[in-house]
Amino acid sequence: MADNYADGQSNASAGLSKAVRRKLLAFVGFANLPNQVHRKSVRKGFQFTIMVVGESGLGKSTLINTLFNTTLYAPKEVLAPSAERPKTVAIQSISADIEENGVRLRLTVVDTPGFGDFVNNHESWKPILDNIESRFDSYLEQENRVNRQKIVDNRVHACLYFIQPTGHSLKPIDVEFMRQLHTKVNLIPVIAKADTLTDEEILKFKQRILSDIAHHQIHIFQAPIYDNDDEETIAENEEIASKIPFAVVGSDREVRTADGRSVRGRSYPWGVIEVDNEEHCDFVKLRQMLIRTNMEELREHTNDVLYENWRSEKLINMGVVQDPSVFKEINPAAKLAEERAIHEAKLAKMEAEMKMVFQQKVAEKEAKLKQSEEELYARHREMKDALEKQRAELEDKKRRIESGRPLTPDKKKPSRFLPGR
Numbered sequence: 001m002a003d004n005y006a007d008g009q010s011n012a013s014a015g016l017s018k019a020v021r022r023k024l025l026a027f028v029g030f031a032n033l034p035n036q037v038h039r040k041s042v043r044k045g046f047q048f049t050i051m052v053v054g055e056s057g058l059g060k061s062t063l064i065n066t067l068f069n070t071t072l073y074a075p076k077e078v079l080a081p082s083a084e085r086p087k088t089v090a091i092q093s094i095s096a097d098i099e100e101n102g103v104r105l106r107l108t109v110v111d112t113p114g115f116g117d118f119v120n121n122h123e124s125w126k127p128i129l130d131n132i133e134s135r136f137d138s139y140l141e142q143e144n145r146v147n148r149q150k151i152v153d154n155r156v157h158a159c160l161y162f163i164q165p166t167g168h169s170l171k172p173i174d175v176e177f178m179r180q181l182h183t184k185v186n187l188i189p190v191i192a193k194a195d196t197l198t199d200e201e202i203l204k205f206k207q208r209i210l211s212d213i214a215h216h217q218i219h220i221f222q223a224p225i226y227d228n229d230d231e232e233t234i235a236e237n238e239e240i241a242s243k244i245p246f247a248v249v250g251s252d253r254e255v256r257t258a259d260g261r262s263v264r265g266r267s268y269p270w271g272v273i274e275v276d277n278e279e280h281c282d283f284v285k286l287r288q289m290l291i292r293t294n295m296e297e298l299r300e301h302t303n304d305v306l307y308e309n310w311r312s313e314k315l316i317n318m319g320v321v322q323d324p325s326v327f328k329e330i331n332p333a334a335k336l337a338e339e340r341a342i343h344e345a346k347l348a349k350m351e352a353e354m355k356m357v358f359q360q361k362v363a364e365k366e367a368k369l370k371q372s373e374e375e376l377y378a379r380h381r382e383m384k385d386a387l388e389k390q391r392a393e394l395e396d397k398k399r400r401i402e403s404g405r406p407l408t409p410d411k412k413k414p415s416r417f418l419p420g421r
């Protein structure tokens with residue numbers, strides 16, 4: 001009795017179809033899935049595009065060279081004052097394939113020289129926004145191709161916005177740029193040439209920048225924290241987040257410190273600022289966020305949120321409507337009735353078709369029968385006529401025999417059948 005009762009219980013609870021966490025009895029192998037994904041992505045390589053925006057001379061090119069430890073940008077020739085300068089923001093992109101421990105990365109840096117350099121900087125964000133959107137466009141076009149095997153991802157995954165180290169607050173052009181772009185790109189604000197400010201100035205400047213950003217409801221990229229992250233990762237991400245906006249110093253030169261070490265940095269009469277020293281600036285934290293910890297996060301956020309929003313907005317503007325039935329809740333009874341109605345309509349149609357074919361066949365058969373009946377009649381008449389003729393002949397013969405005339409007619413004589421002979 002007790003056993004039955006227990007059975008009843010377990011059946012009832014099984015009916016709720018709850019996902020049950022189970023311990024596997026043996027090794028199945030899907031724990032290896034992350035390794036498979038890893039191998040595959042290493043083989044395919046990664047694509048990452050960074051955009052740098054800021055007035056010229058803020059150290060954008062230098063910082064990119066410092067970040068990737070390569071000379072992506074050659075030292076620029078200083079333009080003579082009389083030289084023709086471009087009148088608008090020019091957008092240039094440089095790509096480089098870099099490899100580290102067998103992992104290939106196609107890095108593209110999009111530079112925007114000329115931003116903020118004009119007397120009238122009205123809408124100088126526009127060419128940059130256009131560039132970002134045209135990259136989305138090209139991705140969308142590739143997604144819509146028949147063959148989607150080789151999609152090149154040229155979308156901008158991160159935008160480093162260089163803030164002039166004034167120590168005051170954001171300038172109107174900074175606010176305008178970030179307001180226009182924050183829904184299209186992962187914004188990462190940095191304080192340029194932080195070696196020109198003291199530690200205290202940097203701290204105050206950061207607070208003012210953050211409050212300006214909050215005031216204008218600008219969304220800057222923030223590394224998400226997940227439930228399943230270990231404490232170390234959480235601490236690391238919090239540490240990174242606490243440094244935003246990163247106060248950076250760039251240098252692609254090695255200098256010698258007072259204690260004789262050779263470091264990447266900038267040398268001043270009073271000492272050396274080390275780029276890779278966290279005590280001196282936030283360069284290391286910026287690099288960590290961009291490259292070591294959040295590169296995939298930046299790529300994912302670009303794809304899943306920024307691109308996705310742009311894409312659905314664009315498609316809606318183009319008049320593409322979402323079929324609402326795709327999302328309709330399915331009611332099993334209604335679905336069954338609908339299916340039955342369709343089935344019945346199909347049966348009725350089949351029946352009508354069969355009836356029609358049957359009637360057609362019957363009509364054909366009838367016509368055929370009528371025809372053969374007429375033929376039979378005709379034959380019957382013919383045969384009757386022939387018999388009639390034969391009888392007449394025989395009668396004639398009989399009469400001649402009785403009258404004593406010869407049976408074989410004279411050859412010279414015309415036919416004996418002619419009437420009146």
Ligand SMILES: Nc1nc2c(ncn2[C@@H]2O[C@H](COP(=O)(O)OP(=O)(O)O)[C@@H](O)[C@H]2O)c(=O)[nH]1
Pocket residue numbers: 054055056057058059060061062063076192193194195196248249250251266
């Ligand atoms: N003080 C200081 N100077 C820098 C820094 N980064 C670059 N520079 C200098 O600023 C000048 C302009 O740098 P560049 O990278 O060409 O600026 P861009 O026009 O924004 O690309 C160069 O002379 C650099 O050596 C920095 O972090 N601190």
Ligand SMILES: [Mg+2]
Pocket residue numbers: 060061062111113
């Ligand atoms: Mg430059």
